[in-house]
Amino acid sequence: MENMAGMHRSCGCGEVKDNDSGKVLTLAGWVQRRRDHGGLIFIDLRDRTGLVQLVFSPQYGEEAFHKAEDVRNEYVVAVVGKVRERSEETINPHMKTGRLEVVVSEMRVLNKAKTPPFYIEDGVDVDENVRLRYRYLDLRRPEMQRNLIMRHKITHEMREFLDERGFLEIETPMLTKSTPEGARDYLVPSRVNPGKFYALPQSPQLFKQLLMVSGFERYFQVARCFRDEDLRADRQPEFTQLDMEVSFEDQDFILDLVEHMMQRVFKNVLDVDIQIPFQRITWTDAMNLYGSDKPDLRFDMHFYDISDLLRDTGFKVFRNVLDNGGVVKAINVKGDAKIPRRELDGLVEYVGHYGAKGLAWIGFNEDGTLKCQITKFLGEDKIREIGRFCEAEKGDLILIIADKPKVVAQALGELRLEMGRRMNLIDPNEFCFRWVVDFPMFEYSEEEKRYVAEHHPFTAPRDEDVQYLLTNPEKVYAKAYDMVLNGVEAGGGSLRIYQEDLQEKVFQAIGISKEEAEEKFGFLLKAFQYGAPPHEGLAFGLDRLVMLMLHRESIRDVIAFPKTQSAIDQMSEAPNVVTDKQLDELHIKLVTKEDKEKELF
Known part of the structure; x- marks a missing residue:
């Protein structure tokens, strides 16, 4: 050669x-x-x-x-x-x-080169596992190169934007202390400290708060993060986020800052004009109207709560649900009254995948007649009253689910998205931003039998809700905000707790004792004793944002060397076994399933 x-x-x-x-x-x-x-x-x-x-x-x-x-x-x-x-x-x-x-x-x-296992061209029809096994060839394809070049440009614009506004890029540690409160940590054994482990960071949260205590005031980082959790199309065990934190500002400041950053990035990278400010919707309204804390608002089709219309009905299906604390909600699918019966039966099966036990429908035909399987139970007058409440016109289809509030939210929310797709209501080229604000501070974990933090335990509660922290945690809402893009959570953050006594109350509310708090977070609590400023922050999932901007279906298409859904690198074959010598140096002994069974007997 x-x-x-x-x-x-x-x-x-x-x-x-x-x-x-x-x-x-x-x-x-x-x-x-x-x-x-x-x-x-x-x-x-x-x-x-x-x-x-x-x-x-x-x-x-x-x-x-x-x-x-x-x-x-x-x-x-x-x-x-x-x-x-x-x-x-x-x-x-x-x-x-x-x-x-x-x-x-x-x-x-x-x-020279061997014949590749697939063509090096756009739109190649080949199994993704083959593409990942030969990722270095897959990355030669023009569309994959464009994706990574665009990712670079997006990150570059963000860095320049924040630099111009006085932010400092500061790296935080990759080998940290395990603080298992949320997703599982990836653990790293310490050779020089036998029996002890580092954890790879799930986020730079504690360290960026310490940087605020240190007086840097405006920080950002393009940070690598790690979570040992079940994977989906938009999840990876290691991912990148744009992380930022500011001192001495309020919520409006950081939301405005991010809006202007998004406007600049979309204009300079995609030549797309993003209108700001983004509309804000409370978590409560998002759940009540769309069944999701990340609603896709490229189309409306909101929920109608028809529970009060049906409390006096003799129809047992609805009455049993309402008497047991459930709700009855509906959506209006404009212009779909002509839907065939076989498709309606398919929708019943569809919502069943999300826990709904059934689906009722009312079709308001163009000739004024009704297509409804529950008229005989409710009477035509009640059916038409439901239609008026749901703002139905001739040609519209009302779809109704009655169940527990969580089931209705998920099943009707997914049905709303499915009908939006079927009716071609979703513009794939539109970028619809929303802020979802005022999240619940806690959620009750049936598994742990205690309240856990909805975001993380360093999120500040609303001032008016502090009184309920130890008596009625379900009444407490947080100064938290998520940026939603086309029905996907692209980023989120909150105002932070910066006073030691309030932080201790929050720990108490989620069942973390003083001793446990000291063991897990003692270095942060100690820092609060030396003058912590008011501060707030936000982080974007960079992989997810790039995926949305480039209209890709999976974040694997915008990451150079991603893992599969089973957390495996097909190309390098990681994870893999290591030698006995390496394990000995780390003071680790592997125990097989057979070893455990022998111990039992």
Whole structure:
């Protein structure tokens, strides 16, 4: 194989411009495709900037021509050649450089390549596991390169924006103390401290609060975080977030700051104009109207609570639900009264996946008649009263679920999204931002039989709710906020507790004793004794935000080397076994299932 000695690239393949016509350039990259026309050979050369067509002929360079006869797709080559304009009939409008070609006088084959397991092109139809196994080839595909280039640009814009506003980028530790309050930690054994473990950070939360105590006032970090949890399309065991914290400001400041940052990022990266300020909706209204704390408001179709209309009904299905603390809610699907019965039966099955025991419907036909399976139980007058309450017109379809509040919220919320998709109400190119504010401070964990923090235990309660911390925790709402984009939580944060006595009360409310608080968070509580300023913060899931901005279905498409849904790196085969020597050095002994069974007997 040859090398690049003495050859220096003039530009990227996709950067050859019209005013380069007549110039001699040096280019390098991968062979995308080769076409042999006898006395002429054409090669499309690719690098991260794009493609350019190369022309080989014995009259321009006989040695280069003979080399071109032998190259194959994905060979790595460097060429020297003169740029010329293509004839009108050979212009390729689908290539950025499609008006030009490079007539090659010299070529060096820098490396050969085996035939790849899939084509290096956009839209390739191949199993994702194969793509992940050969990720270095998958990342050669133009769409994947565009994704990572856009990710870089998004991060760059965020850094510049925050730098201009006095924020300092400060790194926090990766090896920290385990404070298991939420998702499971990834643990790292300490060789020099036998029997003790570090934890990889789930977020820089405690350290960024300590930076506020330290007087840095405005901090940010593009932070790597780790959570040992079950995975979904938008979850990874290791992920990146844009983390920030400020002192001496209020909630309006940070929401305004983030809105302006989003406006700048979308404009400079996507050339999309984002309207600010973002509308705000309380958690209570979001749950009551849409059944979700991250509602997709690219379309409305809100819930109607028809419980009070049905309290006096003799229909046992509704009465039993209401008598046992349940609710009856409905959505109005405009213009869908003609839906076939088989599709309605399919919707009953659909909501069943989310715990709903049934689904009632009322179709208001164009001729004024009703299509309803519960008219005989409620009477036509009550059915039409429900229609008026739900603002139904001729041609509309009312869908009703009666169940426990949580079941109705989830099942009807998912049904709302499904009907929005079926009715083509969701514009895939729209970016709909909302702030969801005033979250409950706590939620009751049936598993742990105690209240746990909805966000984290360092979130400040609303001033008017502090009185309920130890007596009625369910009444306490937090100074917390989530940024929702197209029905996905893109980021979230809160005002923080910065007074030791209030922090201790919150720990008490969630069943953390003084001793346990001291053991887990003693270094933070001690810092509060030395003058902690009022502070607040927010973090974005950077992977998730980039995914949404680029209209990708999975965050794996915007991460260079992601894990599968079973937390495995298909390419490097991590996690994997280690040697007995390594385990001995870490003072760790593996206990197999068989070992445990032997101990029992």
